[in-house]
Amino acid sequence: MPYSAEQAKILTQALPYIQQYAGKTIVIKYGGHAMVDEDLKKSVMGDVVLLRYVGMSPILVHGGGPEITEVMKKVGKEPSFVNGLRVTDSETMEIVEMVLAGKTNKSLVSLINNQGGRAVGLSGKDANLIVAEKSEPGGVDIGYVGQVAKINPGILATLVQEGYIPVISSVAIGPNGESFNMNADHIAGELVGAVGAVKLVMMTDVKGIYDHKDDPSTLRSVLTVSEAQEMIRAGKIDKGMIPKVEACVMALKGGVERAHIIDGSEPHSLLMEVFTDKGIGTMIEAG
Amino acid sequence: MPYSAEQAKILTQALPYIQQYAGKTIVIKYGGHAMVDEDLKKSVMGDVVLLRYVGMSPILVHGGGPEITEVMKKVGKEPSFVNGLRVTDSETMEIVEMVLAGKTNKSLVSLINNQGGRAVGLSGKDANLIVAEKSEPGGVDIGYVGQVAKINPGILATLVQEGYIPVISSVAIGPNGESFNMNADHIAGELVGAVGAVKLVMMTDVKGIYDHKDDPSTLRSVLTVSEAQEMIRAGKIDKGMIPKVEACVMALKGGVERAHIIDGSEPHSLLMEVFTDKGIGTMIEAG
């Protein structure tokens, strides 16, 4: 069979998935290693453009940890963390917002548009998309760190309807118009219900959830919510993975049937998740 | 690279073509061998469904030569032809219409719908889609054989807009409501301009136009209109292929940049034409 015939056959194998998700919204949390390697970044954004062109409505959410730290160091500010959360004084918040909304966000927008998509970058301030309230985890004041108080998804509906791909940075607007630093995983999880998405894909640096921390050979393909919560309680899940698992749980409450944690550093892992039956990574489902 | 990664990569290679044809109409003349082999028929209809799901608007036109002859024989009627055109008395016309609109058409509709598409079968009578005038080739009266007098494409716009795939049989309505037997190739060629299609694909039984009749090794990949017309004059093109070439010429006049004659008996040849740069078969272009 000549090459192009093989290609054509593979295209036809994508049809059931294209049909299944036609006109449906998919929330993709984009982060980790895939976000700092320029080639991977371009490739993932190309995959997002493909999803849009075959009829799905992807919405991208991103944070940007390493880039923030890098800029803070440039201006001579030492990052500090409490329980994995960045202590965010007013000066730090300014840097966080500049990096997320001005640098990371626009570079993703640019990569999508340059590959034929039409992205519009938003922060949670635009159109009051994400309204925050101050978060004091464990009663400790760590500054402008917030949690989602309200989502106003109108602007997303407007953009998606017109064929745009929204790219959302994890900054929110507070009750007095101030900026809040948000956990991007949580925003992705909350958005699912607000926009009526049918799928949540959390892109990260590891293959998924392992039964034994750090041992990829013990990857769990499927996990119920209660199993996941038990693993968190038992300390079997990495700190960094916990908000991803929490986002999946929020998404399941928000109406999706399955949420996915996949390895963004594997080329086209997003497409593999969407266009195959067995998918990749760890799927979290109700139960 | 695992299999699904390879698949994903191939999907991304389709993206430029998906972008190019997004929201565009493609007229496909479906005929020949691919139409009598049940597996091929199902496979071609699957390809049509795929085109729709990735954002294109396919319109299918079909004739049905062999099936008509078969039914005529069953009722004890001997087919007769003048210059390759079926002599169509009133009784023959009735059979032609029953077979095309009642059998061939509905079986294509059924194969599309069963694979997740939403097809609506039409004859040229429905909504006065194709109005015919009597054709007397060489001054000979061969009965209810017509040529296109007018296309009323409104019903196609309505159906395409709502996501349906129109499947059109080559029967037209005469000035007094009578039925006319039409050349399906010509209908396809005429439709291109009427619906503003960007591509015409003629599916047939051979690989394309050969420099030397019957010698596939002399396949011409590209042919200008004047070259094609010269080959017809020189008798270098098969009788059966002539209306296909004529349809391509009509389509070029109707506004498409390129028209294609491809081998419908090759699996997924339709996708290979749409989703690769070099395409397959013979492309006819202005000049």
Added chain:
Amino acid sequence: MPYSAEQAKILTQALPYIQQYAGKTIVIKYGGHAMVDEDLKKSVMGDVVLLRYVGMSPILVHGGGPEITEVMKKVGKEPSFVNGLRVTDSETMEIVEMVLAGKTNKSLVSLINNQGGRAVGLSGKDANLIVAEKSEPGGVDIGYVGQVAKINPGILATLVQEGYIPVISSVAIGPNGESFNMNADHIAGELVGAVGAVKLVMMTDVKGIYDHKDDPSTLRSVLTVSEAQEMIRAGKIDKGMIPKVEACVMALKGGVERAHIIDGSEPHSLLMEVFTDKGIGTMIEAG
């Protein structure tokens, strides 16, 4: 009073009925003698066009018994019936479909369009309009004979909205895309609820339901559902009329207030039913 003044006055008498049905859908089962007499056929289709132009939305359903038998005989196939239902092997089904969807349907479409209407012919396969499941009356397998499993009325809404008159032949699509021979009366009855029609008119060969079989002088103008069902049980209703009565009962369940059985062989009986208070034939009402 001069003739045209009389005409004008009669027009004004139609006003209350035109007002009553403005924008409303009426399902008309067309069959029997009126369907084989060419003049009557043309006249009935003219009446349907009139209904559309005065603001109603007629939907036509037809079967085609005699024509099927005629073609079967031509190809040397002997029709056989079990309890009035045609035994439909695969070859018979092919003939049924060709005749209904390719001949009867298109001839009605043609007569409507030729009188200024805009008809679109459909079989139950188009847009998956009528999905069938196999029917084994009395546990006997009589082949491709089905009953309605599901109606997908979307295509009817699309067509009616754009001013088209749908003409539906009594063939349905099975779970695997196969064709099923359906009772047209039952399809008409089921459609009423699916499309939200306000009236069902069953056109047949007799004046309505008689108290004494075969005695037109005992015509019942009005019949409640329970009276009708009692008459069926008592064997007072002709076999051929039973599905018509059943269709009326389905329609009453589907939401119409009254269903009508009228004599299609009487010129303009359809208009007489719609445009007069006392109507003609037998009206079946709840109770």
Added chain:
Amino acid sequence: MPYSAEQAKILTQALPYIQQYAGKTIVIKYGGHAMVDEDLKKSVMGDVVLLRYVGMSPILVHGGGPEITEVMKKVGKEPSFVNGLRVTDSETMEIVEMVLAGKTNKSLVSLINNQGGRAVGLSGKDANLIVAEKSEPGGVDIGYVGQVAKINPGILATLVQEGYIPVISSVAIGPNGESFNMNADHIAGELVGAVGAVKLVMMTDVKGIYDHKDDPSTLRSVLTVSEAQEMIRAGKIDKGMIPKVEACVMALKGGVERAHIIDGSEPHSLLMEVFTDKGIGTMIEAG
């Protein structure tokens, strides 16, 4: 043939006219005797409702001479005329407006609505529908008598689109918001072009234009514009008929093919004009 069958047949004879005017706008100038006889008035309004229900868009224009004079007399004011035009001082204008917009207009609206139509009464002031400039025929100042300076047909499009029947009284708004008394015939003639009507019907008290004044037996069925203008010059046309003929000429310039002067006192003359080939009264055509 039973009565209702005859009725049904007559209905079908109206079909070609219904088709011809479907969705088209018809301007009707209503006046004369038919406007003071309550039974006739009700009957004409019923005819207008019928036109709407069979798919046409009637727009009614009315004046109201006799009623104005009657009210003037009640308040002890003596009407005076110059060349057939009412001298309209400010007090008279107030009465004119009260009678036309408050009495005549609302009684027509009421008769339409009571027979199932949905009329909305307008004066030329509403939505600035008719803007007037002062008219000084023969250089004589006769007060608030105006001619059409501009038509703003937006409100008519809005109402017609929603199924309402506009009823317009012949009062216009001047440059400073003052009221102007207008010739209703002229308003009807001007409206034709502004709303893209296809027919103008002037209802009056006589059968049409006569070759010999006052001799109905010399009724002209057809008249060209130049013949009509010649008859005016020759003094063969009644003063009161002249503005009606002028309105017809304006309408022909505004795009209609034929304009009609008919006898409103003949029952259903409006329907006879619309629904028969030969029509009634006098038709004025280009030439």
Added chain:
Amino acid sequence: MPYSAEQAKILTQALPYIQQYAGKTIVIKYGGHAMVDEDLKKSVMGDVVLLRYVGMSPILVHGGGPEITEVMKKVGKEPSFVNGLRVTDSETMEIVEMVLAGKTNKSLVSLINNQGGRAVGLSGKDANLIVAEKSEPGGVDIGYVGQVAKINPGILATLVQEGYIPVISSVAIGPNGESFNMNADHIAGELVGAVGAVKLVMMTDVKGIYDHKDDPSTLRSVLTVSEAQEMIRAGKIDKGMIPKVEACVMALKGGVERAHIIDGSEPHSLLMEVFTDKGIGTMIEAG
């Protein structure tokens, strides 16, 4: 601060009120002294135009007592009242309708249109907007005096949607198409619920409700429904004010939170009510 800077600042102070009422409907009962002084009338209509331009949807309701009496006297008819209600025989009704729909209404329309608004005058007969039933207060037949039986607000939605300002006179249509003289205050009160208004403003001749009749220094700024009803029972409210208070109570039942009685003779009192926190006049609220 130069004058225009001061002006600009005052504009910004209106912003919260503009935001609050953006896209909202406000019913304004216009009457009393403000309606007979030409300068005040023009000024109030200018205020209405402003409300429309800053994004609100005003609907005006008016009566016209003094003008009716004036015209009655002109035609030598003596007005008579029973319990403050005009005895309305058929001749009186004709005058009432002419004055309200033909004179008062059109003069308001004219003043709005001349200041850049787009008003359309309606009586309750137009589009069957206000359907009346006969009212016999205290069992006494006082002729064509009615109360609201039904509101058909469709025409208001159509006009408001297109940017028009409806101006409604207090005449309604009876079951047989006859005219009824209505209390304009009550119509305003009933309209609030039918159109989903958020505010009712009753413009009258006094500053509001006084604790001591005729003593403006005892003006009540706020009154609950029960307080207002108690004051009526105690005879502390003027006859003329009672229907205004009743209209406010209807409006509160119809869904507004607050209804207002203000002094229309004070320049721009309407704007003062809409654009300030404390408002003017008396506010009636639930309780």
Added chain:
Amino acid sequence: MPYSAEQAKILTQALPYIQQYAGKTIVIKYGGHAMVDEDLKKSVMGDVVLLRYVGMSPILVHGGGPEITEVMKKVGKEPSFVNGLRVTDSETMEIVEMVLAGKTNKSLVSLINNQGGRAVGLSGKDANLIVAEKSEPGGVDIGYVGQVAKINPGILATLVQEGYIPVISSVAIGPNGESFNMNADHIAGELVGAVGAVKLVMMTDVKGIYDHKDDPSTLRSVLTVSEAQEMIRAGKIDKGMIPKVEACVMALKGGVERAHIIDGSEPHSLLMEVFTDKGIGTMIEAG
């Protein structure tokens, strides 16, 4: 006259301007001192919200010179300028983009949203709004400094249509997706034609154009294009003002009748310009 009556009167004086600009687009270049003083910034954004609420469609364009320099200094980078243009190497471009799109833009969005508007911040990269080509003024390569190659205004139409206020930072997308530093004045000038705006307002730090540099008492209220160009040639206009004047000239070519340079540091100067006849600052007009 009590205070609120005076306020109400001033509101009515704004009406003609509100009418004039209803539904019209106004491009506002926001910059200079008004952009660093937090109170002024809030006040200007409040004025923008007001314009939106009274029916206009403001579009805001901003740069952010001082803030960029400040951040550059923080990271230890020395700004350098060639002919007033910032030399923009890749590292500088990163800072420019972070500050403009991540800090300045979002702070304006926040101030608008906090005062009841609904702003959406965009950079020229979003939806490919502003496509740049490299600019080498005087043949000198100063890095990522661009000029407008193309405007894609689709996203602005989408947002304005839905009631959002677009806030645009002066960063554009290059042919390969790279970022370009743009002159915000020029972007504002170019946008006018692309979006069909009717007014351009350039907010700056001085009162307008002076006949004698630095002498506010020689303010020119009106300047023709040719006068302005002559003044530039004669060196009478400040370097910083030149792009503002150029933007006005572009806007006049793009279709506005008048462009304005006003002093943004004067409170409510924007409203004074829009809502008064004489305006403030310097108006540039064709000629």
